[in-house]
Amino acid sequence: MRVEKMPAEFVKALPILQKIRNSGYEAYFVGGSVRDVLLSRHIHDVDIATSAYPAETKQIFEHTIDIGIEHGTVLVLEEGGEYEVTTFRTEDVYVDYRRPSHVNFVRKLSEDLLRRDFTINAFALADDGEVIDLHGGLADLEARILRAVGNPTERFNEDALRIMRGLRFAAILNFDLESTTFASMKDHAHLLSKISIERIFIELDKLLTADFWQKGFRELLAIEAYPYLPGFSDKTALTHLLALxxxxxxxxxxxxxxxxxxxxxxxxxxxxxxxxxxxxxxxxxxxxxxxxxxxxxxxxxxxxxxxxxxxxxxxxxxxxxxxxxxxxxxxxxxxxxxxxQIRNKKEIAVSAGQIMTEFGIQPGPQIGQLFHQIELEIVKGHLQNTPQHIFNYVKKTLREL
The missing domain is CATH 1.20.58.560 (Methane Monooxygenase Hydroxylase; Chain G, domain 1)
Structure with missing residues (x-):
């Protein structure tokens, strides 16, 4: 398959790919941005993968920043933008069900795509518009299915956060979970207890604010992930959300x-x-x-x-x-x-200090209580927010004490 009309974001970044290729290396657009192009969705990030090792990428471009060079990522500053360029890589045994213990830089795109989470995220797009699909992602896009790349047990054991990512993609794209992938997510849901709650929050937050959030939330309940989320043990209460x-x-x-x-x-x-x-x-x-x-x-x-x-x-x-x-x-x-009349106490027409000076009130609880009372009366509409009205109110209040 070939993309005949690339979006403006890719067109702007094409010189980056071409410069890498002219230096003798492979380079492709990869990841979710390619998926979104194929679905005619808005692109958020442009990610580039290359056979060039980090040191080689830095030699090609004059302006770079080492933002994750130990994982193969170099930030290239060129063409009026910033582009993350990452070396093809494979990953060793994962620790904490989240991070690889070590990454190995490789020269083959096929090895790099094998480590991706879902088939619809495992595309590569060449500078001539050719879509490289080694894992049946195009068919899954057509069928609107989320399928893990390769063996789902291996994918979720490597990184349990992929479970939440899958639920999030279901909610954003309105895709169904492929049966084997669904079963593996359910089998490995307990591993979410090993994952940073901040990272889980990001995924769940995106799920809840997605267009098809009910689909993602329904799948969250179906794979029984909820007991491993803080405060989410009451399935009946959670199910009430789906009554909307x-x-x-x-x-x-x-x-x-x-x-x-x-x-x-x-x-x-x-x-x-x-x-x-x-x-x-x-x-x-x-x-x-x-x-x-x-x-x-x-x-x-x-x-x-x-x-x-x-x-x-x-x-x-x-x-x-x-x-x-x-x-x-x-x-x-x-x-x-x-x-x-006011949105906060700073908008009151006179300050507590001015009231203290005008009426000889000493610092202490009295002025705090009086000023709060003035604030409430203005909010309720019982007192106009002008110096004269406020001073008259204070005079009357002090007379009644």
Whole structure:
């Protein structure tokens, strides 16, 4: 098969391939970018594989960076871009079910493609557009099947993260798992307990935010991988996610993880997400979603909810209500947002220091409590956010003490 019209990203990188070939070595586009070209999908990264060893690649190009030279990868800075050029390689015995103990540089493309995870990721594309398919990937693309390269037991024993990658590809591409590959993923799911939770999170996060996330999530349950994921032991609760409409897509990762945490019974996402070692910012955002969800179950949102939790959290919750055919009120959120005078306490028209000076208040708990009270009154719309109105409010409050 030949690609007649290469995408712009490949056209721009063609001089890299040609320069390597003119130096007497083989060079090809490889990996997921080739798969995406064949599926007419957007390309994210352009990866190049070559028979040139790292030292030889560095001799060909004037500007390079050793970003992973021990694994054969050199970053080439040319043609106004940055390109990872990796030497064909084979891999020795894997340690920790994730990393090879040693890599061997080789000159044959066929040896390099044999170490790839799935057949649809084991293509190479030459500079003339010829697609090199040594493992039946084109047929699997046509059949929309995910099949491990070679022996699936060997592939998943080498790198157990490939199990999560397979689920992610199913969710992104809407592909089915080939039966032998499915069985091997199920047999080796327990190896996920050996894998860094940060790496698993990346794969699951991409799965949940994919167009066909329900397919990937359904397969995750089917291969019984969930007991090896932190906090995911309740299969019944996890299955509730699949009750959402088949065409529903999560708007953001916060919404996906927030709704997942809600189904699992968590009222505070920080407890669950601490196990997943996510950023504090992401954990806080999910916790705000959960708080908003709980408040919405009890009634409409208030100005304080909007101020404390943010319009984004409230909107994401309302979208989940819509997905479940529950009554929604997006208009109310917009109305509350339009009426809100401040977004944070820094926007209050006077500072705590100015109030202390104006009324001779000494530092201490009193000014903190008073300023918080002012903040709430402004948020509720009971107090206009102007110096004069705030000073009048303080004067009245102090008189009543």
């Amino acid at each position: 409409p088949s065409d529903f897509k999560f708007t953001t990762a916060v919404q996906a993880w927030g709704y997942l945490a809600h189904q699992l019974g968590y009222s505070d996402g920080k407890f669950l997400l601490k196990k997943w070692k996510v950023s504090r910012e992401f954990s806080t955002a999910v916790s705000k979603f959960l708080t908003a969800y709980d408040k919405r179950l009890k009634g409409d949102f208030s100005s304080e909810d909007l101020y404390n939790l943010g319009k984004s959290s409230l909107t994401l919750v309302e979208e989940m209500f819509a997905a479940q055919n529950l009554e929604t009120n997006f208009e109310q959120i917009s109305a509350l947002d339009a009426q809100l």
